[in-house]
Amino acid sequence: MTGLALLLTAPAAHAADTPLRDLAAAEGKVIGTAVTGSKLTGTYGDVAGAQFGSLTPGNAMKWGTVEPAQGSFNWAEADQIVAFAQAHHQQVRGHTLVWHSQNPSWLTNGSWTSAQLSGLLQNHISTEVTRYKGKVAAWDVVNEPFNEDGTHRSTLWYDGLGSGYIASALTWAHAADPDAKLYINDYNVEGVNAKSTALYNLVKSLKAQGVPIDGVGLQAHLILGQIPATLQQNVQRFADLGVDVAITELDVRMALPSDSTKLAQQAADYKSVVAACVAVTRCVNVTVWGFTDSDSWVPSTFPGYGAATPYDENYAPKPAYYGIAEALGGGTTTPPPTGACAATYSVTSQWNTGFTGQVRISCSGASLSSWKASWTYGAGQRITQAWNATCTQSGAAVSCVNASYNGSVPDGGSVTFGFNASWSGGNPVPTVTLG
Numbered sequence: 408m409t410g411l412a413l414l415l416t417a418p419a420a421h422a423a424d425t426p427l428r429d430l431a432a433a434e435g436k437v438i439g440t441a442v443t444g445s446k447l448t449g450t451y452g453d454v455a456g457a458q459f460g461s462l463t464p465g466n467a468m469k470w471g472t473v474e475p476a477q478g479s480f481n482w483a484e485a486d487q488i489v490a491f492a493q494a495h496h497q498q499v500r501g502h503t504l505v506w507h508s509q510n511p512s513w514l515t516n517g518s519w520t521s522a523q524l525s526g527l528l529q530n531h532i533s534t535e536v537t538r539y540k541g542k543v544a545a546w547d548v549v550n551e552p553f554n555e556d557g558t559h560r561s562t563l564w565y566d567g568l569g570s571g572y573i574a575s576a577l578t579w580a581h582a583a584d585p586d587a588k589l590y591i592n593d594y595n596v597e598g599v600n601a602k603s604t605a606l607y608n609l610v611k612s613l614k615a616q617g618v619p620i621d622g623v624g625l626q627a628h629l630i631l632g633q634i635p636a637t638l639q640q641n642v643q644r645f646a647d648l649g650v651d652v653a654i655t656e657l658d659v660r661m662a663l664p665s666d667s668t669k670l671a672q673q674a675a676d677y678k679s680v681v682a683a684c685v686a687v688t689r690c691v692n693v694t695v696w697g698f699t700d701s702d703s704w705v706p707s708t709f710p711g712y713g714a715a716t717p718y719d720e721n722y723a724p725k726p727a728y729y730g731i732a733e734a735l736g737g738g739t740t741t742p743p744p745t746g747a748c749a750a751t752y753s754v755t756s757q758w759n760t761g762f763t764g765q766v767r768i769s770c771s772g773a774s775l776s777s778w779k780a781s782w783t784y785g786a787g788q789r790i791t792q793a794w795n796a797t798c799t800q801s802g803a804a805v806s807c808v809n810a811s812y813n814g815s816v817p818d819g820g821s822v823t824f825g826f827n828a829s830w831s832g833g834n835p836v837p838t839v840t841l842g
Contacts, residue, residue, distance in 0.1 A: 428460035430735035439694035444484035507562035536583035557605030581619035592624030598635025646689035666819025674730035681734035769821035796824035
């Protein structure tokens with residue numbers, strides 16, 4: 408393969424398409440993503456701001472983050488995400504107030520009476536919800552309260568306060584911000600099963616008691632090709648209780664490595680989930696749990712699995728992105744042509760005199776037995792070190808060839824090489840030739 412010139416700015420691959428957030432709005436829905444506050448700059452920030460209508464802090468609003476020591480609060484990342492959302496006219500989904508995980512050690516290691524535990528929980532909910540009153544549209548108030556068989560999960564809260572902690576938490580959150588929508592959120596409740604039926608019965612009971620409950624969150628951490636057949640039916644039965652429904656943490660993981668067949672199935676899976684939400688009036692939001700594979704929790708949690716999000720590690724939209732767009736009515740949007748190998752150039756970090764960059768070479772419907780990536784810098788940048796490739800530079804011209812161990816790029820596969828370089832005054836993205 409020779410002479411293929413590529414402009415390596417990945418988001419430009421769909422810059423002319425209607426953003427997902429606009430497609431969703433036209434359907435009366437909101438499309439969201441979980442984000443990491445420290446990454447909300449550069450290309451990551453550009454995509455997060457342009458494509459999504461709501462943001463969920465991945466970890467920034469959890470108890471262990473905001474109150475690591477009793478009475479000592481750290482709101483920095485949460486505030487950053489809220490400010491970014493406001494600047495980009497986005498909603499915020501608060502996540503999460505009451506959970507059995509990611510709690511501070513002072514809380515989990517303490518010996519509390521029921522009255523003390525109740526007071527701590529009420530104070531936490533009131534403090535956090537009050538801080539973001541009017542800025543957070545919806546809260547995952549209670550997260551993951553059930554076991555797979557539909558019984559209550561044994562947690563600090565259930566064991567110390569009984570099942571009534573759920574109603575209390577919702578009541579306290581409503582008192583702190585009467586306008587915020589309040590959700591119960593859980594996983595493996597996407598289809599009709601024992602766990603989702605327990606959640607259904609809980610919500611029905613809370614509604615009958617007059618407890619403030621506005622919505623149900625179905626996390627939707629799914630496996631390739633395993634979308635529940637009863638998903639839309641399940642969404643509809645919750646909606647029929649008079650509450651909103653949100654798909655809150657959608658990703659579709661696959662056994663690695665990815666290939667064109669798996670990516671096509673993943674696109675169909677994303678389309679199926681989003682279409683189920685579109686079909687139910689009270690399904691109001693679909694949030695992906697990280698929009699790029701570089702910010703996904705899957706590889707560290709499910710060894711051997713990954714590639715679970717709509718964008719690859721370098722922010723290029725995958726077929727899954729187009730599956731979402733199609734489900735939202737973006738029928739004219741088409742994925743990039745198959746049968747080609749492409750390269751994606753990105754700057755991963757930058758400081759006053761230098762930067763770290765990387766190039767990812769990936770193939771779909773084609774393969775390579777060796778490769779060479781060449782580009783010309785336009786602002787005097789100089790490569791000083793490279794890894795996973797041999798790079799040479801003559802004047803402004805850079806040429807990088809594969810190492811002995813990574814020349815082969817199979818159909819559906821990819822290789823990445825990186826480098827350090829110096830810059831002064833400017834660092835524009837070059838045009839690259841892959842040959």
